[in-house]
Amino acid sequence: MGWLASPDDWLARLLVQRGVAAVYLVGFLAAARQGRALLGTHGLTPIPEFTRFVRWQRAPSLFFLHWSDRFFQAVAWSGAVVSAALMAGAADAVPLAATVPLWLLPWALYLSIVNVGQTWYGFGWESLLLEAGFLTAFLGNGDTGPPILVLYLLRWLLFRVEFGAGLIKMRGDSCWRDLTCLRYHHETQPMPGPLSWWFHRLPDPLHRVETAANHVTQLLVPPLLFFPQPVATAAAAAVIVTQLWLVLSGNFAWLNWLTIVLACAALRFGGPRHYPAAPLWFEVLTLVLTAVVAVLSWWPARNLLSHRQAMNRSFNPLHLVNTYGAFGSISRLRHEVVLQGTTAERVTPETEWREYGFPGKPGDPLRRPRQFAPYHLRLDWLLWFAALNRGYARPWLQRYAQKLLEGDRDALRLLARRGGNPFPDGPPRHVRALIYRYRFTDPATHRATGAWWDRELLGIYLPPLSRSR
Template identity: 65%
Template sequence: MEWFTADGYWLSRLIFQRALAVVYLAAFVSAALQFRALIGSRGMLPVPELLRYTPWRAAPGLFRLHYSDRFFALVAWTGAAVSLALLAGLDAHLPLGAAMALWAVPWVLYLSIVQVGQVWYGFGWESLLLETGFLAVFLGNSGTSAPVLLLWLLRWLLFRVEFGAGLIKIRGDECWRKLTCLEFHHETQPMPGPLSWFFHRLPKPVHRVEVAANHVTQLVVPFLLFTPQPVASVAAGLMVVTQLWLVLSGNFAWLNWLTIVLALSVVDWSLVAGRPPAQSAPPLWYEVVVLAVTALVLVLSYRPARNLLSRRQVMNRSFDPLHLVNTYGAFGSISRMRLEVVVEGTDEPVIHDGTRWLEYGFRGKPGDPRRLPRQFAPYHLRLDWLMWFAALSPAYARSWFGPFVERLLRGDRDTLRLLRHNPFPDGPPAHVRARVFHYRFTDWRELRATGCWWDRTYVRDFMRPVARPVPLAPGGRPPSGGEGGV
């Protein structure tokens, strides 16, 4: 079947595979370094408890067979090691079947992690990585020409990512239709980056141009992905430029980078590719597998496609337990005011009007007004992201914020490693509280006068002071006169 392969896309596939390996690496390292405090056996939302009340069919994965923190670490670091091997091009030196098996390893490992990640892994880019990784398994290696059907499925995925995001904006917040959303978004986005302050201070007409360009890129350009070259390459290039703009203006984990990776698979690199490596005709079994996968994806695409056309469109939804074909979208509504939960502690045993409270510092989310936001993406700071959601509504923090505070009161080392600054290095505090502040970017005059990138104003209490748990006296009873625990 001569139509089955696209010889000219060997470099497109190579660039896509190596770039995807980098995203996989970031995802596995993020998981390995953060899981103990978040979902470990003694974490805020322990995996063993999740496995007790959820059926296998709802979330299949390796941890259904066995869970321990040591095994989770093995899974995460094995995924990182395999990602490095794929980045180095090990798959190119293997037979086709072995190369496909190697690409299946990180997909299975990361699927297993997402299945037990709970709210910490409830982001659209988790499903996007899994869907992209699933398709990558069947792309083959340098010994075989790239299969046309898989290249089209990658375009279909990229289309849903961009078009879904565009539709959810137009159908959602009216500021997208009025071209005014970016007058707020750079300031109120979940995790600003080092240039976000400068993006926010751009003139309002520039913000309108930003929004209009975004609409064109997400609502018009995606259809050009299915046109002949070089038009499809130009469309993909426009998407890359737009995503790089987003990379510069904020921190969105690997969402932007993975979208860029997908766009690079569309580009026709034949003008710069040079002579392709020797490629053999694909074996019959491979053709059958690719045809079967294509049919599966098309069948599973029905519900995501219907969601795109629905007036009640939802975003970032998986329609099957393996996250094979999903629906995507981002920022259907924009916050006009930035609220931040500030967590503080004191080592004073009795609270009074003059109690001195010290603030915990987070790595990514705003805290100290003098601290310029940092760049972390594609690394994903999960606690910082959930803190942003908590400020929007306490309901987002109902399951994990209490356990988080409890671990601060215990001085839990794994939890403290997630933070930038622990104000109590010599021992845990006696009390912890949380308050909500309104944060806004300062202007040029305020920045020069105060050196502060942010101005913040107290709004309300988020959680009243909670005392450190009292150790039990012999016999299992609190000592007389002791304070109550968490």
Template identity: 55%
Template sequence: MDWAGGWFAAENYDAARFVLQRGIALVYVLAFVAALRQFRPLLGEHGLLPVPQFVARVPSRLAPSLFHWRYSDRLLVAVAALGALVAAALVLGLPQAGPPWVPLLAFLLLWALYLSVVNVGQVFYSFGWESLLLEAGFLAAFLGSDRVAPPVTVVVLFRWLVFRVEFGAGMIKMRGDPCWRDLTCLYYHHETQPMPNPGSWFFHHLPRPLHKVEVAANHATQLVVPFLLFAPQPVATVAAAVVVVTQGWLMLSGNFAWLNFLTMLLAFSAVGDGVLDRLLPWSVGTQAHGPTPGWFAVVVLAVTALMVVLSYWPARNLVDRHQKMNASFNRWHLAGAYGAFGSITRRRDEVVVEGTEDDDPFTTDWHEYEFKGKPGRTGQIPRQWAPYHLRLDWGMWFLALGSPSQHRWFTVFLLRLLEGDRPTLTLLRRDPFAGRRPRYVRARVFRYRYSTWEELRRTRQWWVRQERALLVAPQNLQNMHQLF
């Protein structure tokens, strides 16, 4: 049975498939490496939110995961290492050189393994880009191998995914904070975003009229351009280029894990080989394909039908006045709703954690723990981390927005600092006690703002901060144990 050519095959999208499969696999490498480095101190057997406690109270039907069968830190390492190795093979294109069932199984394995991680990850894995990566990896399984033409229905499903990411983000803004409608949100965003990067300070100090132009351009990109992804070539490629440029702009101005990078990759689903051949000195180019196996065509059509059915919920959400942001409508994280920054904070508060080796809790000899990504010392410019994801640092940003009683993990975090717990300390940039146990720890809230150009020249400080409140009074190990 020969399905090659005709309506089923997208003969002009080999370059798109090349970028999608290898790029998505690269993000999976980052995700599994992050799990290897961060999951155990955050969620392991002795983590801040231990998985064994979670799976004991949440049934597998609500959060399917391999770890409902059994959890151990060793099993987590095995899962993450296997995922990283399979993803690396896909980056190199090894499974794609075989028949279509080889990359199909490889990507489905990545999806299943990472789904097991996300569904037990609790607050540390509750980000929209986790679902985005899972959905992208699932779809990539059905792009086929180099021996067959990319299925046109899967290419369209990828464009539908990009549409939901961009249009969903645009609509959540228009329905949300009024500063998006009066074009003033960027007066605040670069200063108050969760994790600034080295360029954020400079973006914040751009002229305010330019900030308004940026917001207006963002609205055009997210509310108009997504429809053009479904237009004939070369219009679809131009629309994809706009998405890539704007997402690149966002990468230059902030650390949003792999959200921007992955969205750029997904936009390539609208880029045709012919356009790339004219624009680039090299490209993958359209290849000669063999016949598409009948079984593969049947599987692709069945998955397409499944995704069409599941798309009812996110499509309805897009037109709902009470639109949900970054929502999963099923336990498999397929056909989700995406969006970001429906509201913008006007001021930046940061939780600063300190310890002392003094026996007197009223001492002035306190030393600050330094985090890898979140703002801390005022003379330290934020670092670039995206597309890598620092989960503890993001948790600290959310902590500053609400009560510590809503973040039980933070109490455990303070306990681990008092214990001098080495796995926990690896999540930090600097431990002021070099592994020794402090006598007391405390947490204070500071109001941060960027320094002005004049202040930066005079003081060489990127931030100016002022204490606002004592969040957690000095606690020693005995006090903390009484809370558990």
């Protein structure tokens, strides 16, 4: 069976492999559906403009070798097909020697997208997927027992995700230390979900319990992942329960779901299975992988111990061993950028403006927030950042407004399917952006009006842009 195998962990391996493949599939589908509008030749931040000024060694990607919009789509859809096959168990249908390269294929394809994805792919869960996907490539298949060292490397990854997030909070905003952050967070998070209104309306003592439970799970539980069973299983279960709470309370793309998948690496239930001895080359490969990760772990480990802890940082262009963290600071106020258009020839104080609607970000106060995670609405997220700091929007918001003026099909596909485009018969003459303060309604207002949000106009974010005749 091999001295590095752990036959009791066959179900943990199965859950991790299928889960990582599922997240890959979601990531590639998002790239296929949004990539042309965001990164295409005529997109908001075109990949050809990026590769012209960045060296391949800094951001390894297939798109340095060849670029076209069709090639990008081919990469995204190929990754989706391979991911779906892996989710269905394709790696168990091929010899062990083919398993590793089969798993490394979606990793290489997704790395190619992330490394040229610029601000649209600057989220911590992109590196998390790449690191988890790389490790999963060495879990083997049904021909050999689950390699215990790789399972521990996955636990080490989960430890960094949870413990890093816990430390960044305790070192960051004071509301984490006085247990008041969740008075605001459910309302001001990037993309509230369908239950976020109710989470926000929980009594203050329950918000304090939520925050305290978060600290326990992220600071005290992670070391227990390395304890003998059944302690490790109990620790993983605590992580899973906490992540499911976060899934219910908001939309954080696949961060929570992938964290749950990683926690499965520490679960153990069911009896052992018998496996033939692993080939020597596979055991050597496992040892080499462990040594490489141990060396590369110096940088994230040092970061965890630093009082200047960085959040969501990659230390190498392959995103192999990274540091993670989220929401070190919490916004007390929610601001939203709202795009509007008009068909009027001239803009006057009496001009009638119609709003564009986006699938996930708050807009119409009467529209209930929807569930999108684990799918990632990249433009919606960046518009949340743009409301916090105009610098986030400088490279792309005006270009997006121009594309709305042109009636660009790819730009319009980023809007909500129903009612997102208020100009179905032709593009507007002018487009502008306003900045609003949004608040969840109180229960009485919600019962009386059906509105989920109150909003207050703060001013003009982007002055009107015009379409030439």
